[in-house]
Amino acid sequence: MSTAPSHAGKRSSTLQGGRLPKWAPYAIAAGSLALGIGISAAAGLSSSIQWALIAAILYILGTYVVAAKVENRRQAKDRVVTSLVWVAFLLAVVPLASLVWSTVQRGTKVLDGYFLSHSMGVVADSETGGGIYHAILGTLEQVGLATLIAAPIGVLTAIYLVEYGRGSLARAVTFFVDVMTGIPSIVAGLFILSIMLMFEMEPFGFAGSLALAILMMPVVVRSTEEMLKLVPNELREASLALGVPKWRTILKVVLPTSLGGITTGIMLSIARIAGETAPVLLLVFGSKFINSNPFEGAQASLPLYIYQQYGSGEAAAYDRAWAASLTLIAFIMILNLVARGLARWKAPKTGR
Amino acid sequence: MAKRIDVSGLNAYYGSFLAIEDISMTVEPRSVTAFIGPSGCGKSTFLRTLNRMHEVTPGGRVEGKVMLDDENLYGTGIDPVAVRREVGMVFQRPNPFPTMSVYDNVAAGLRLNGSYKKSQLDDVVEKSLKGANLWNEVKDRLNKPGSGLSGGQQQRLCIARAIAVEPKVLLMDEPCSALDPISTLAIEDLIGELKERFTIVIVTHNMQQAARVSDRTAFFNLAAVGQPGKLIEIDDTERIFSNPSVQATEDYISGRFG
Numbered sequence: 001m002s003t004a005p006s007h008a009g010k011r012s013s014t015l016q017g018g019r020l021p022k023w024a025p026y027a028i029a030a031g032s033l034a035l036g037i038g039i040s041a042a043a044g045l046s047s048s049i050q051w052a053l054i055a056a057i058l059y060i061l062g063t064y065v066v067a068a069k070v071e072n073r074r075q076a077k078d079r080v081v082t083s084l085v086w087v088a089f090l091l092a093v094v095p096l097a098s099l100v101w102s103t104v105q106r107g108t109k110v111l112d113g114y115f116l117s118h119s120m121g122v123v124a125d126s127e128t129g130g131g132i133y134h135a136i137l138g139t140l141e142q143v144g145l146a147t148l149i150a151a152p153i154g155v156l157t158a159i160y161l162v163e164y165g166r167g168s169l170a171r172a173v174t175f176f177v178d179v180m181t182g183i184p185s186i187v188a189g190l191f192i193l194s195i196m197l198m199f200e201m202e203p204f205g206f207a208g209s210l211a212l213a214i215l216m217m218p219v220v221v222r223s224t225e226e227m228l229k230l231v232p233n234e235l236r237e238a239s240l241a242l243g244v245p246k247w248r249t250i251l252k253v254v255l256p257t258s259l260g261g262i263t264t265g266i267m268l269s270i271a272r273i274a275g276e277t278a279p280v281l282l283l284v285f286g287s288k289f290i291n292s293n294p295f296e297g298a299q300a301s302l303p304l305y306i307y308q309q310y311g312s313g314e315a316a317a318y319d320r321a322w323a324a325s326l327t328l329i330a331f332i333m334i335l336n337l338v339a340r341g342l343a344r345w346k347a348p349k350t351g352r
Numbered sequence: 353m354a355k356r357i358d359v360s361g362l363n364a365y366y367g368s369f370l371a372i373e374d375i376s377m378t379v380e381p382r383s384v385t386a387f388i389g390p391s392g393c394g395k396s397t398f399l400r401t402l403n404r405m406h407e408v409t410p411g412g413r414v415e416g417k418v419m420l421d422d423e424n425l426y427g428t429g430i431d432p433v434a435v436r437r438e439v440g441m442v443f444q445r446p447n448p449f450p451t452m453s454v455y456d457n458v459a460a461g462l463r464l465n466g467s468y469k470k471s472q473l474d475d476v477v478e479k480s481l482k483g484a485n486l487w488n489e490v491k492d493r494l495n496k497p498g499s500g501l502s503g504g505q506q507q508r509l510c511i512a513r514a515i516a517v518e519p520k521v522l523l524m525d526e527p528c529s530a531l532d533p534i535s536t537l538a539i540e541d542l543i544g545e546l547k548e549r550f551t552i553v554i555v556t557h558n559m560q561q562a563a564r565v566s567d568r569t570a571f572f573n574l575a576a577v578g579q580p581g582k583l584i585e586i587d588d589t590e591r592i593f594s595n596p597s598v599q600a601t602e603d604y605i606s607g608r609f610g
């Protein structure tokens with residue numbers, strides 16, 4: 001629809017075009033939602049997934065048709081792609097939100113101070129009462145020890161790879177880190193278990209820490225590597241040109257610059273291993289009692305507690321499993337938030 | 353204080369690629385020497401051989417001799433870290449340490465080398481910032497991040513950082529190419545002052561700048577891409593710009609080049 005210059009109508013400017021009002025997308029969304037529900041009701045479809053899908057398709061089609069009519073083809077495509085992104089976003093968020101929602105709903109039933117500060121010592125699975133103090137303690141100790149092992153080794157490996165690594169040794173280390181990233185957690189557990197069996201040892205917390213450290217190390221190496229690579233080479237050169245030795249340059253310039261990112265990576269890898277069940281099941285075994293010594297005797301841990309409580313099939317145990325899940329999610333969420341806070345706080349400031 | 357540089361028969365490689373070939377020249381103490389020449393002819397590479405920064409690049413390798421007064425920088429038993437304390441460097445893009453304040457940036461050289469007395473530090477920082485003509489602009493914000501300054505101020509901060517460790521020689525690789533004309537003038541003035549105390553070598557793409565600030569000018573060129581860069585001639589700046597002895601120099605300066 002080209003407008004001749006002589007045709008001095010409303011559309012005299014070639015830069016102006018039709019524009020949908022701001023509320024249009026919402027109106028289309030509401031319309032397609034209503035239509036989607038209507039169609040499902042008429043066709044007797046009961047599943048909420050079905051009407052949501054119908055509504056989503058209607059929304060995208062409606063957007064295209066309306067935008068193509070009022071605006072133009074390019075705008076219409078733009079709007080369709082925008083809506084596709086939104087639909088994808090919702091598809092990703094809905095399960096997450098519903099998971100958090102149902103965990104909170106079911107988890108808060110028995111979650112209180114008593115639950116957090118008592119063990120399952122004398123409580124049978126079928127009884128109410130009891131708590132997860134022993135499991136929290138076990139998780140904190142096992143994960144803490146695993147971090148103490150994996151974080152320094154991982155960070156130092158990454159420093160080697162980025163700052164010093166050349167040639168075949170570096171390639172070999174990279175290869176093994178890649179392989180380790182893919183190790184299933186049960187295999188890491190079996191590996192430690194085979195060593196334990198050789199020495200005829202009973203399950204204990206630190207054995208679990210070792211397996212968790214194996215799982216955590218490659219994640220720390222990878223994330224730290226990425227962070228170190230983000231440090232501009234110019235900063236290293238500026239420091240070296242001042243006559244600062246390489247190791248001091250790494251310690252005082254490179255690491256501080258990337259500290260926020262490295263800490264975030266470690267926090268996220270902690271979050272990743274805090275939910276591991278398989279190696280803990282094999283190596284730490286689980287216990288109803290408070291055992292604060294990770295180097296001797298079976299211990300509990302949160303994911304293992306959830307697994308065992310849920311597996312027992314009793315109503316009271318279900319409630320406890322949900323409450324423990326909520327605790328675990330909260331723990332991981334807090335770790336994530338702390339990681340983000342640290343990253344923001346430690347990020348190099350521009351202050352302009 | 354300032355020292356003489358005497359280069360003879362210097363080759364520099366990146367892996368097996370010969371980037372600059374057979375360079376010999378003398379740089380007098382307390383003078384400004386400008387390096388000019390087309391991009392890729394090896395000015396930066398040569399500059400970085402003068403404080404052993406070239407070997408920081410993977411594959412970087414140097415043959416030949418660089419005498420700093422009477423010591424060969426590439427002699428046996430020479431510690432590159434010690435060399436870099438004597439021969440400071442300012443880079444093309446201002447690169448203050450982003451985690452450090454203005455004060456800490458200037459103090460970085462001394463602090464990171466661990467060779468300072470706490471009581472001296474304030475004096476050194478003030479003296480260096482004054483030396484870099486930056487003191488008045490930052491004296492009220494010494495504890496603010498160095499990366500919060502303007503580009504020109506950041507570059508002068510980097511100069512202050514470099515002179516705080518009292519080097520004998522100061523190398524500058526296109527220090528003004530990322531700056532506006534006002535900041536460029538400020539740095540050119542500064543170079544005029546600094547040459548009282550240091551031997552200065554500056555790479556520049558700006559002919560007027562070379563003519564304004566330098567006593568001697570060296571022209572580098574390369575026969576073709578992939579060929580090593582060579583020193584064509586070095587002479588008093590006045591002569592290079594009025595009556596150079598090599599035709600290629602005149603062509604380059606008058607813009608009749610490539």
Ligand SMILES: Nc1ncnc2c1ncn2[C@@H]1O[C@H](COP(=O)(O)OP(=O)(O)O)[C@@H](O)[C@H]1O
Binds near residue numbers: 369397
């Ligand atoms: N890090 C590097 N690795 C390999 N070759 C390089 C590197 N840096 C520079 N070179 C090459 O060395 C030559 C000289 O480069 P350079 O010293 O940067 O020139 P100039 O500073 O005069 O523009 C060029 O051919 C360039 O491609």
Ligand SMILES: [Mg+2]
Binds near residue numbers: 395397
């Ligand atoms: Mg250069």
